[in-house]
Amino acid sequence: MSEDIYDEYPSLTLARESTDENIEPLKLGERIKDIRSKMGLTLEEASQRTGLARSTLSKIENEQISPTFQAMQKLASGLHIDMPQLFEPPKKKVATGRRDFTKRGEGxxxxxxxxxxxxxxxxxxxxxxxxxxxxxxxxxxxxxxxxxxxxxxxxxxxxxxxxxxxxxxxxxxxxxxxxxxxxxxxxxxxxxxxxxxxxxxxxxxxx
Missing domain, CATH: 2.60.120.10 (Jelly Rolls)
Structure with missing residues (x-):
């Protein structure tokens, strides 16, 4: 495919660039926040489940402090996950191809x-x-x-x-x-x- 077609269709350029591997270092606080959010838990609810103070949990999620091994055990136990899941890098978002076309007047x-x-x-x-x-x-x-x-x-x-x-x-x-x-x-x-x-x-x- 020629370079000219990428100039004409910028979305193809984006798709091509998105195939490049770009591995970022794991941010444990962001990973914990991602797990909590996907479970639909508020900070207060996660605090009650794990036994960690809400302020401590907030500081961990915002990378202000690093969790101790004991804190990570409480997180894994309270959130009902295996500890290795805390260290899994976030999965790359993949386009699902969802689409829904509505013709005029047919909503x-x-x-x-x-x-x-x-x-x-x-x-x-x-x-x-x-x-x-x-x-x-x-x-x-x-x-x-x-x-x-x-x-x-x-x-x-x-x-x-x-x-x-x-x-x-x-x-x-x-x-x-x-x-x-x-x-x-x-x-x-x-x-x-x-x-x-x-x-x-x-x-x-x-x-």
Missing amino acids: KPHPTPTYEHELLATQLSNKKMMPFKSTVRARNFEEYSDWVRHDGEEFLLILSGQVMFFSEFYEPMSMSEGDSVYYDANMGHMLISTSDEDAHILWVTAK
Whole structure:
């Protein structure tokens, strides 16, 4: 394959470069944090399981102190793993080739009193993001019984029309086609259409 095609398709260059072996020295604290995170444990929960103080565990994970042999025994026992697993280098991430194509108008409908949602990429499970298009039916703040709030972070892009974006800790913000906002979805938020036609938006919620 000629070098010219790599210039035309940069992603091929990235794929080619990614094949180079690049072995980094093991960082034990990062390895312990990776194991804990994959188990879905908070620092407090891991502390209770292992008998190590939360502050000690935090310092180990942040490479501020090196764990003693006794501490590593407690980690292995409390996390129900073999001690050699603590020294395994992190596995390289491999592309899985996941893809989900949604044709226009063929998303999964999910109507609510204030929005008409169209869920996208519904065939993929365990997604880290949830994309969906919505028609904003609400026209008044009073149509909501309470703030909308949920876990994660959210990205909003106005596809057409105009909306008023209300959020718990900020002044209301008028948004038009092409405008976008990224925010913490735990913060109360809601939208109303202010254009003659109901506004259409793209929402992406990340876990």
